[in-house]
Amino acid sequence: MRVEDLDVNEMIGDVGKIICEHDRKKGVLIHAFQKIQQDYGYLPGEVLMTLSKKLSLPLAEIYSVASFYKQFHFSPRGKKVVRVCMGTACHVRGAKNVLNALEDEFGIKQGETTDDLAMTLETVGCVGCCGLAPVATINEDVVGDIGKKKLELLVKAIKEEEK
Amino acid sequence: MKNDLLIKICMGTGGLAAGGSEVMDAFKKQLRVKGIKADISKHCSIHRVGCRGLCAKDVLVDIILNNVKTTYQFIKPYMVERIIEEHVINGNPVEEWAVTEDYHQFHNKQIKVVLSDCGNIDPEDIESYLNVGGYDALKQVISTMSPKDTIEIIKKSGLRGRGGAGFPTGVKWEICFKETSSQKYIICNADEGDPGAFMDRSVIEGNPHAVIEGMIIGAYSTGADKGYVYIRAEYPLAVERLKKALNQARQNKFLGKNILGKKFDFDIKIKLGAGAFVCGEETALIASIEGQRGMPRAKPPFPVYKGLWEKPTVINNVETLANVPYIIRNGAEWYSSFGTEKSKGTKVFALTGKIKNSGLIEVPMGIPLREIIYDIGGGIENNMAFKAVQTGGPSGGCIPADLLDIKVDYESLAQVGSIVGSGGMVVLDENDCMVNIAKFFLQFTQSESCGKCIPCRIGTKRLLEILERITCGKGREGDIELLEDLANDVKATSLCGLGQTAPNPILSTIRYFRDEYEAHITKKKCPAGVCKDLLSYVVIAEFCKGCGACKRVCPSSAISGEKKAVHKIDPDLCVKCGACFEACKFKAIGKG
Numbered sequence: 076m077r078v079e080d081l082d083v084n085e086m087i088g089d090v091g092k093i094i095c096e097h098d099r100k101k102g103v104l105i106h107a108f109q110k111i112q113q114d115y116g117y118l119p120g121e122v123l124m125t126l127s128k129k130l131s132l133p134l135a136e137i138y139s140v141a142s143f144y145k146q147f148h149f150s151p152r153g154k155k156v157v158r159v160c161m162g163t164a165c166h167v168r169g170a171k172n173v174l175n176a177l178e179d180e181f182g183i184k185q186g187e188t189t190d191d192l193a194m195t196l197e198t199v200g201c202v203g204c205c206g207l208a209p210v211a212t213i214n215e216d217v218v219g220d221i222g223k224k225k226l227e228l229l230v231k232a233i234k235e236e237e238k
Numbered sequence: 239m240k241n242d243l244l245i246k247i248c249m250g251t252g253g254l255a256a257g258g259s260e261v262m263d264a265f266k267k268q269l270r271v272k273g274i275k276a277d278i279s280k281h282c283s284i285h286r287v288g289c290r291g292l293c294a295k296d297v298l299v300d301i302i303l304n305n306v307k308t309t310y311q312f313i314k315p316y317m318v319e320r321i322i323e324e325h326v327i328n329g330n331p332v333e334e335w336a337v338t339e340d341y342h343q344f345h346n347k348q349i350k351v352v353l354s355d356c357g358n359i360d361p362e363d364i365e366s367y368l369n370v371g372g373y374d375a376l377k378q379v380i381s382t383m384s385p386k387d388t389i390e391i392i393k394k395s396g397l398r399g400r401g402g403a404g405f406p407t408g409v410k411w412e413i414c415f416k417e418t419s420s421q422k423y424i425i426c427n428a429d430e431g432d433p434g435a436f437m438d439r440s441v442i443e444g445n446p447h448a449v450i451e452g453m454i455i456g457a458y459s460t461g462a463d464k465g466y467v468y469i470r471a472e473y474p475l476a477v478e479r480l481k482k483a484l485n486q487a488r489q490n491k492f493l494g495k496n497i498l499g500k501k502f503d504f505d506i507k508i509k510l511g512a513g514a515f516v517c518g519e520e521t522a523l524i525a526s527i528e529g530q531r532g533m534p535r536a537k538p539p540f541p542v543y544k545g546l547w548e549k550p551t552v553i554n555n556v557e558t559l560a561n562v563p564y565i566i567r568n569g570a571e572w573y574s575s576f577g578t579e580k581s582k583g584t585k586v587f588a589l590t591g592k593i594k595n596s597g598l599i600e601v602p603m604g605i606p607l608r609e610i611i612y613d614i615g616g617g618i619e620n621n622m623a624f625k626a627v628q629t630g631g632p633s634g635g636c637i638p639a640d641l642l643d644i645k646v647d648y649e650s651l652a653q654v655g656s657i658v659g660s661g662g663m664v665v666l667d668e669n670d671c672m673v674n675i676a677k678f679f680l681q682f683t684q685s686e687s688c689g690k691c692i693p694c695r696i697g698t699k700r701l702l703e704i705l706e707r708i709t710c711g712k713g714r715e716g717d718i719e720l721l722e723d724l725a726n727d728v729k730a731t732s733l734c735g736l737g738q739t740a741p742n743p744i745l746s747t748i749r750y751f752r753d754e755y756e757a758h759i760t761k762k763k764c765p766a767g768v769c770k771d772l773l774s775y776v777v778i779a780e781f782c783k784g785c786g787a788c789k790r791v792c793p794s795s796a797i798s799g800e801k802k803a804v805h806k807i808d809p810d811l812c813v814k815c816g817a818c819f820e821a822c823k824f825k826a827i828g829k830g
Contacts, residue, residue: 098528101528101530102527102528102529104529105512108512109512140529140530140531143514143531143532143533143688144513144532145512145514146511147512163590163631164433164590164591164596167592167664167670167675168591168592199472200433200515200686201431201432201434201436202472204436205435205588205591205596206296206590206596206597207296208591217255218255219256
């Protein structure tokens with residue numbers, strides 16, 4: 076999505092009719108962030124500045140909303156996003172070991188991205204596959220029941236895609 | 239062969255992760271290869287179905303041949319050929335792969351209302367839902383009932399909010415109905431954030447139309463003409479199925495203008511959550527839809543009076559809404575015949591942790607906890623001793639072994655210091671440290687606290703610091719009392735539900751496992767052997783065979799010893815990783 080082409084009225088739909096212009100503009104913010112991030116993989120500063128001008132909303136206000144949500148990122152992300160589930164069920168079944176092993180293997184800490192932008196390592200509250208704990212996701216694929224063997228496969232799967 | 243053949247493959251997130259789509263492809267291929275095409279293919283269909291609960295045994299496959307159903311567990315693509323050959327062609331089910339007694343036991347004590355069609359119907363096909371009576375409730379409501387009648391039925395059924403608070407749904411609808419406003423909203427809260435809970439996700443993935451139907455009936459009863467489903471972006475499959483279902487509902491005129499030919503307009507939009515646990519709180523959720531930081535505000539005014547863009551707004555949980563069509567179809571008396579006096583109906587729980595049959599279950603309110611753990615859950619994994627069950631996620635508490643006979647309903651759980659909550663149930667065994675569990679939940683709530691009110695923002699931080707110091711061996715005399723004091727303050731003074739309930743895991747673990755806290759503080763020991771800083775590993779001389787397995791895996795070369803002689807661990811070099819403990823086949827590594 077080109078920020079310049081953003082149509083506030085279209086994005087907010089019918090409800091827009093009953094609210095004032097300022098609310099309308101704010102109302103589309105999160106939706107706009109999601110679209111921008113879909114295209115760029117993150118929220119680049121200059122795009123947010125364009126958005127600020129387009130909506131006539133202060134950059135500070137835009138940043139305050141974007142920074143509240145974990146989903147939005149301000150720096151480029153890896154091609155593969157690996158999320159280790161830290162939910163309760165995964166926690167008691169050894170999620171920490173999975174995370175530590177991946178951190179060691181790729182030499183990055185959780186929340187970081189490898190230098191070649193191949194992989195971002197994150198944790199997630201719960202992906203809701205507690206029956207398969209411990210669980211990790213590679214982009215949108217779920218890998219469950221991660222024991223020692225499965226861990227090796229997981230590492231391999233991450234590396235394979237990197238090429 | 240002219241027999242009817244129906245193959246159902248579990249394709250919930252659990253099923254997919256276990257390889258559901260590969261199994262489905264294998265079935266398609268095998269049917270083609272085996273030439274079961276000419277006359278069979280007409281009678282044969284392969285369906286994807288949503289989660290049927292027992293995720294631990296995925297991929298689960300039903301083969302229904304001439305109306306006789308056989309269920310297989312742990313199916314992998316390579317097994318498909320034999321199933322087709324022996325079962326489908328020759329009529330002899332492959333007994334060794336069929337589900338065992340515990341699969342049936344898992345289902346026996348459950349009563350399925352919300353989940354009755356999950357796992358039976360194809361969630362991506364509206365016909366499949368219509369065939370089992372789907373949207374009949376909506377037709378009945380719109381053509382024969384007034385909003386008041388509908389509200390009366392829901393009130394009579396005793397349905398209470400399944401998101402955790404347990405507010406009577408009918409009463410909420412009635413308040414909204416009585417509000418005079420040109421614009422009202424209904425929001426389905428699918429921002430399921432509790433770690434260890436996946437009820438809402440499974441319902442949407444398994445039967446999205448039931449949620450939509452419930453929402454339309456809710457809109458009709460309250461006078462709302464716009465709806466939102468606020469759903470977590472972490473649930474891509476649920477979002478996709480919901481989108482498909484909404485389109486199908488529109489095509490069938492269940493959504494849009496003049497629904498079913500009556501003067502009633504309603505449509506639903508999906509709003510993706512952006513990853514903030516606090517947005518499950520209704521006022522924060524509204525702020526998030528309005529495009530602001532998802533921070534709660536003080537109540538009253540409640541959203542039913544002033545909600546989204548200051549208009550009356552009903553917010554219901556996924557499971558609550560999915561109950562509605564079944565209540566309308568079967569009657570309020572039918573629904574209220576399940577459950578206890580004050581907690582009616584059934585509740586879906588996500589049973590996980592150290593339990594044999596982990597998965598999604600639906601039970602009548604008031605069922606004894608013991609039956610859930612031992613009859614449905616099949617007991618504790620690896621025959622360990624049961625220690626506690628944690629209910630209600632980060633807002634809930636732990637229930638110890640001597641309270642296993644309590645009934646599971648809103649009131650009974652509240653009495654013992656826990657809550658039903660959204661329905662997470664995590665089973666803990668003797669190897670779990672309760673202080674560590676409390677710390678785990680506090681880490682979660684502390685990082686998810688939105689920071690608006692001070693008791694929650696700073697209180698949870700201080701609570702976490704105390705727990706951290708206890709678990710790393712620096713606990714002080716009086717820390718337990720300090721925790722209790724501070725926990726009660728945070729509970730009493732926080733703005734929203736997150737802060738008001740965040741101390742519950744601490745208070746309930748202190749209440750039932752005070753001795754573990756004391757052991758950490760005074761003896762500097764972790765009785766369960768979890769807290770790393772309080773552990774030390776030693777070689778038990780009488781069991782050590784001198785095989786060297788531990789020496790080989792030790793990352794810090796802390797283990798020394800000649801072959802066939804007793805080994806030794808140097809405590810100064812040991813990093814307490816536990817690799818030796820796992821590597822030793824003779825149980826010769828002790829930790830304590």
